[in-house]
Amino acid sequence: MGVDFRYAAGGISGSWSLWWWLLGCWGFLWEGRSCYCPVTALPIAHHRPRFPHALHVCDRTRFGSKTSMTESSAIREANGGPGHGAANGLKVGRNGWVKNQKHHHKKPSSYAEEKVHHSACNGGLYSRPFYESFEETPMLVAVLTYMGYGILTIFGYLRDFMRQWKIEKCHIAREREEQKDFVPLYQDFENFYTRNLYMRIRDNWNRPICSVPGDKMDLVERVSYDYNWTFGYTGRVVKDVINMGSYNYLGFAENTGSCAEAAAEVTVKYGVGVSSTRQEMGNLDRHEEMEKLVARFLGVESAMAFGMGFATNSMNIPALTGKGCLILSDELNHASLVLGARLSGSTIRVFKHNNMQSLEKLLRDAIVHGQPRTHRPWKKILILVEGIYSMEGSIIRLPEVIALKKKYKAYLYLDEAHSIGALGPSGRGVVEYFGLDPTDVDIMMGTFTKSFGAAGGYIGGKKELIDYLRSHSHSAVYATSMSPPVVEQIITSMKCIMGEDGTTIGRERVQQLAENTVYFRRRLREIGFIIYGNNDSPVVPVMLYMPAKIGAFGREMLKRNIGVVVVGFPATPIIESRARFCVSASHTKEMLDQALNAISEVGDLLQVKYSRHRILPALDRPFDETTYEECED
Structure with a gap:
């Protein structure tokens, strides 16, 4: 049994794909700076705009050059309002609330295409410069890239035609004849892309x-x-x-040192697996100690751990929101956040990546218009963001998100999978990086798979929240509890970062x-x-x-x-x-x-x-x- 790839050499679907590509190229040449490619509009993942401008804390938006500022009204209120000096003596410049950084900045480049901005320091919310760069794609490179995909597409359909007529040997799994009436497992373009493009470079993955x-x-x-x-x-x-x-x-992914030795000792005492859920016979004393340590590390009232980082998002978001709730999700959020939002049954709306104007517009519309058709108020509005975005390397503008969250009485879910341990003077993540109060974030999520060299994830927050999740989260109720050596790896590495092991190794690594x-x-x-x-x-x-x-x-x-x-x-x-x-x-x-x-x-x-x-x-x-x-x- 295999998959019917529905070869379309010279057929309608093949022609449409080629026409879509030609339309995308025409749109690019017509607009000059941006283009529309229908392929990227597929509901596979949320993406950032094709030709992004540089992200700027208090400067121009990434989606047009005529809009002068991305500073939202909530940020302006936090800064004391337009036309007035803030408490720290800052003034309003053309680019928002800034400090003079002439000692550290180059003169603006003469290149019109250069969009690497030096982000202004918002006096009311930011205590340090915040630099992010998304340099514009060179036009020639973009045109050549589309041409490359066009050539691959043409030869792909030619090879599909040859495979269909047995001219070229076909290595693809095929469905039996009697199964062809069923719905294909994959979309036509996904199949075409896999067999004609991905297979050419497949050796770069799964090594x-x-x-x-x-x-x-x-x-x-x-x-x-x-x-x-x-x-x-x-x-x-x-x-x-x-x-x-x-x-x-x-650097905690190692087989020597204190972490590896502690994990080996715990394996001898507790074994490798637990073979039960936390609510039955799988709740060890090491689990309790780990969760108390995580809560102290984060600076929150309580925390709980899960055996899988992906499930920490996908299985807990449905426990937090449901029908009648609204989720506002960054367009570059991880697949686990997207899946969790979809499984929750909530209404989902996507805002532009790290764009506070886009987020505030959605918040305003949600409050003004309420739920579709009935216009009743939303039961709950939850904002989903990440600390560090793993494909872009960008950091969430958390001070501004918190300001908007407070103004519109929404809830904030922060995924610190990549930022916990990697940001902040003591490795406590993006909250510490910006010098914020952890209690301003309603749900703090993170994983142990990256900075701690272990596995699983956690959620931290108020005690009432954690107690609720212990009894309502699918990942907490039905999943087998974490392996003892993994738990010990987390405890040992976290104590090392906090300096509770009696050394400065953790701080030195950060x-x-x-x-x-x-x-x-x-x-x-x-x-x-x-x-x-x-x-x-x-x-x-x-x-x-x-x-x-x-x-x-x-x-x-x-x-x-x-x-x-x-x-x-x-x-x-x-x-x-x-x-x-x-x-x-x-x-x-x-x-x-x-x-x-x-x-x-x-x-x-x-x-x-x-x-x-x-x-x-x-x-x-x-x-x-x-x-x-x-x-x-």
Whole structure:
């Protein structure tokens, strides 16, 4: 039994796909700066606009150049209102509430295309500069990328025609004749994309690892003789590959040291598995200790843990909202948040990524109009955001989100899967990064899979909230409890970060991660790559754009003993393929330099150094808040 891929060589569906592509190219050439591609409108994932402008805290919106500010009314009220000085003596400039950063900023570039903004520091909400860059896609690169997809599409339909007439051997699983009346498992375009595009570069994913995925790792070498339809193993191992793809932010993914030793001791005492749920015979004393420790670490009243990070979102959001509730979700939210929102049965509305005007408009409309048809007030309005967005490397503008949440009496659900441990002076996440009160966030969610080198997730908040979830969450009631050695890994690593182990190793790792992140991002800018995201984010996307360069980049980097993650559609918009690097505290400067040299060499080979402004040292200099002066009107 297989899947009927409904070959459409020369047929109606094939013609429509080609017409959609031509329409997208025509739209791009007509608009000049933006284009519409129907493929990215598929309901697979929410995406950021195709050609984003740079994100700016108090500057222009990302969706047009005529709108002057993204500062919402809630932010203006928090700052004291327009035309008035704030308590700290700041004044209103053309770009909102700013401090003069002339000591740290370059002069504006003369390039009209340059959209890497130096984000203003909002005097009422931000205590430090907030830099995020989303450089505009060069027009020539965008046109060539669409042409590349067009050529692949044409040859894909030609190959489908040859397979249908048995001219070319078909490796695809096919449904039996009597099953063809059933609905296909996949959409036509997804099938077409998989067999004609993804299969060409499939060797870049699912590579088997035979060591600890720390700062270095060993890969099992494999080979394909049928163009990536199947793989075989050569028996050789590629050793000491520098790992630039794992979420091992603080370097706790290791098989030596205090964490590994503690996990081994607990395994001897408790065993590997529990074989029961928390409500039955699976509630160990180590689980209780872990949850109390997590609550202290987050600065909240109570917390509870779950065995799977994905299920922490997808199974708990339905317990928090339901019919008659409204969920406002960032367009770049993780699939677990999207799935949880859909399973809840709530009405879902999506706001533009990190755009406070878009969020406030949805909040206002929700309060003014109420529920569809009946216009009754919503039972609950829940805002879903992430701390660090794993595909963009951007950081949520949390102070502004909290200001809007308070103004419109909504609830806030913060997913800190990538930010907990990776941001803040002591690794307590994006809340500490902005110097905010943890009680201002209603539901704090995070995972143990990244900074803590373990597995599972957590939710923290008020005691009433946690008690409610213990009895209503599907993940808490029906799922088997966490494995004892995993629990011990969490406890030991978290105590290390908090300094409760009697050492400063945890604090040193947090500081080392911040230094590595700044250094790696600065060097990539100097080399000439277009990189996305916040200056303090350890997730570093490097834009590749063209589909052929996805596979080539991953293969060439592996030849140089650098393991990277390459990402394309549908995880990203169809023309925004990228390589995603994850910086770790365990990376030494020598490792980063070796990786950067390889990246530069491959960048020259593949000609992916697209940035028009290669050196921006001002973005990465340490800032001293005492040097900022008042700006003039």
